[in-house]
Amino acid sequence: MLHSELPPSLPLPARWLYAFSAVTFILSASVGLIASIHYGIPARHADWIAHLRFEHLRPLHLLLAVVAMVAGAMAIHFSLMGRVFSLRNKGEKDGHKSRWDWVALIALSGFAVVSAAMIVSGKGSGREYTPWPGLLTPLLLLSVGVCGVQWLRIIPLGYALSPEGTVLLAIGWSLTFLGFLESQAQVLPWVFLNGVRDLTSQWHGIDTFVAGINVLLYAGMVVLLQPYPKPLRKKFLFGIAAFGLLGTFGHHHYASPQPLFLKYFAFFASMVAVISFVRHMQGFRKQKRTLPGPNRDLFQLLLSAEAWTLVAVGSGVLFAIPQINFYIHGTYLIISHAMGSMIGINLLIIIAAGLHFCGYDKPNASSSLRWGLPILNFSLMLLWIGLTIPSLLKAMERTHSTFQFYQPLVEPWLMFFPLAGVGLFAGIFALCSELLWAAASDRGAR
Amino acid sequence: MVVSAYLGIAVVVMFSSGGAAHHHIEGGMAESGRPSVALGKGLWQQHGCGACHSIFGLGGHLGPDLTNVMRRRDETYLQHVIARGFGKMPSYASLTLPEREWLIAYLGYVDQLADYPLQSPWTQAFGYRSNPENPID
Numbered sequence: 001m002l003h004s005e006l007p008p009s010l011p012l013p014a015r016w017l018y019a020f021s022a023v024t025f026i027l028s029a030s031v032g033l034i035a036s037i038h039y040g041i042p043a044r045h046a047d048w049i050a051h052l053r054f055e056h057l058r059p060l061h062l063l064l065a066v067v068a069m070v071a072g073a074m075a076i077h078f079s080l081m082g083r084v085f086s087l088r089n090k091g092e093k094d095g096h097k098s099r100w101d102w103v104a105l106i107a108l109s110g111f112a113v114v115s116a117a118m119i120v121s122g123k124g125s126g127r128e129y130t131p132w133p134g135l136l137t138p139l140l141l142l143s144v145g146v147c148g149v150q151w152l153r154i155i156p157l158g159y160a161l162s163p164e165g166t167v168l169l170a171i172g173w174s175l176t177f178l179g180f181l182e183s184q185a186q187v188l189p190w191v192f193l194n195g196v197r198d199l200t201s202q203w204h205g206i207d208t209f210v211a212g213i214n215v216l217l218y219a220g221m222v223v224l225l226q227p228y229p230k231p232l233r234k235k236f237l238f239g240i241a242a243f244g245l246l247g248t249f250g251h252h253h254y255a256s257p258q259p260l261f262l263k264y265f266a267f268f269a270s271m272v273a274v275i276s277f278v279r280h281m282q283g284f285r286k287q288k289r290t291l292p293g294p295n296r297d298l299f300q301l302l303l304s305a306e307a308w309t310l311v312a313v314g315s316g317v318l319f320a321i322p323q324i325n326f327y328i329h330g331t332y333l334i335i336s337h338a339m340g341s342m343i344g345i346n347l348l349i350i351i352a353a354g355l356h357f358c359g360y361d362k363p364n365a366s367s368s369l370r371w372g373l374p375i376l377n378f379s380l381m382l383l384w385i386g387l388t389i390p391s392l393l394k395a396m397e398r399t400h401s402t403f404q405f406y407q408p409l410v411e412p413w414l415m416f417f418p419l420a421g422v423g424l425f426a427g428i429f430a431l432c433s434e435l436l437w438a439a440a441s442d443r444g445a446r
Numbered sequence: 447m448v449v450s451a452y453l454g455i456a457v458v459v460m461f462s463s464g465g466a467a468h469h470h471i472e473g474g475m476a477e478s479g480r481p482s483v484a485l486g487k488g489l490w491q492q493h494g495c496g497a498c499h500s501i502f503g504l505g506g507h508l509g510p511d512l513t514n515v516m517r518r519r520d521e522t523y524l525q526h527v528i529a530r531g532f533g534k535m536p537s538y539a540s541l542t543l544p545e546r547e548w549l550i551a552y553l554g555y556v557d558q559l560a561d562y563p564l565q566s567p568w569t570q571a572f573g574y575r576s577n578p579e580n581p582i583d
Contacts, residue, residue, distance in 0.1 A: 053536065126497075254571070
């Protein structure tokens with residue numbers, strides 16, 4: 001039986017999680033837009049926004065983005081669980097029901113709400129990319145752990161659906177769990193009390209959970225795009241991908257006195273990503289540009305995600321070259337790289353998967369997808385192009401002049417933050433509201 | 447297998463010699479056990495300083511990188527800026543004098559770890575310690 005021929009079997013928690021992911025993406029975009037005004041508009045013109053303090057906005061923006069991605073990955077997981085059980089029960093509807101689904105959903109929602117409240121009240125962790133209070137991490141681990149255990153228990157069944165997707169999901173959940181766990185390694189005194197070790201371990205944790213989430217979303221894409229179960233690829237390709245995913249953490253702070261062998265390790269692991277880049281490029285060139293029928297809009301989303309994957313991997317490889325890293329590290333281009341990956345890849349995959357599983361069925365109607373996607377793509381391009389100039393200015397000036405000297409030169413160019421921010425917000429709102437609508441209405445889920 | 451590889455790297459990362467523990471840095475947390483530095487780091491995180499400021503280029507871009515701020519500014523200036531604010535930086539008048547001193551002690555510790563930004567992409571692409579004659583590792 002083809003995947004697409006499977007009858008409706010979308011578990012209710014999956015619908016909730018798609019909706020939750022869409023809402024948190026919209027909230028994250030809203031907070032990001034306000035934060036971008038702090039960047040782009042000089043202080044004398046932005047008194048009205050000064051009471052929204054940047055040390056609350058930035059961590060809140062990051063928290064919501066992380067929660068949105070985890071919720072999206074969990075939603076795809078539950079969707080696939082539904083398919084697996086549907087396949088086992090030969091098409092019986094609602095084959096998968098477990099109270100643990102709700103435990104995971106409630107744990108994640110509780111984590112998000114309490115963390116956001118704590119950050120707004122100035123009780124966040126103050127750490128980059130893990131801004132939630134460390135005491136709440138067990139809630140996050142519970143939600144991720146439940147999904148991981150669920151998937152590990154049904155691996156044989158999942159194999160029948162998609163061997164490659166099944167292995168990727170198992171790896172993805174493991175890495176996400178371990179990465180979140182390691183990101184809290186500061187509780188160990190010998191880590192916290194050593195500034196460099198703390199930085200290295202923190203970035204290893206961040207890289208690992210981001211890699212885990214990326215693998216999960218990619219697994220969803222694999223199952224989504226393959227009508228027939230695809231066998232596992234060659235082991236060495238998995239090995240190369242794993243080496244790249246696990247080894248690049250050191251390139252985030254070449255400039256710090258972390259051990260030199262970690263820097264070389266990170267450099268080689270980052271360069272291995274060239275193989276991934278070439279394979280993506282080949283795949284992209286062979287890719288059809290359009291598909292007929294009801295999946296056309298969804299295919300456009302995935303095509304954009306593939307294009308932004310090329311940009312993210314290509315720029316990631318370039319930025320990891322020490323001599324280029326010297327210039328771009330600590331500049332706004334890193335923000336473009338991160339946002340290009342989170343919005344251009346992760347968000348688009350979640351939207352495509354969510355619309356597919358929730359039974360999106362209006363290919364020819366006027367849809368917010370039609371205008372949302374081009375606006376989002378254009379705004380991301382604007383961000384990349386616009387922030388290149390201030391980044392280069394900062395890179396050239398900072399070695400021999402002070403912040404007070406070069407910042408006035410850079411500041412006018414930072415208008416691209418709010419300019420692109422408005423477009424990004426509009427695009428994200430359009431796409432997420434479509435997903436929200438699909439998740440809320442019963443259109444015969446797949 | 448991937449998980450085993452991850453665990454191996456994580457152990458190396460958590461137990462490898464970070465700069466401060468490996469080298470004898472005056473006032474470094476790991477060596478002298480000066481509580482003021484650890485308290486200062488706690489305050490840095492508690493008040494979200496990293497949202498606007500960066501250390502080794504990691505963190506926010508709204509304010510200057512503070513890795514080597516202790517070489518550019520004296521303690522009195524920093525005390526003043528923290529207490530009164532400056533430009534877009536809000537005032538942290540609620541911080542007591544000892545708390546401001548802890549924050550400055552933490553910045554002093556960071557300052558001794560390495561130089562940032564580097565001066566040339568070709569000679570020290572991977573970063574180097576404050577004393578050029580004593581390269582890392």
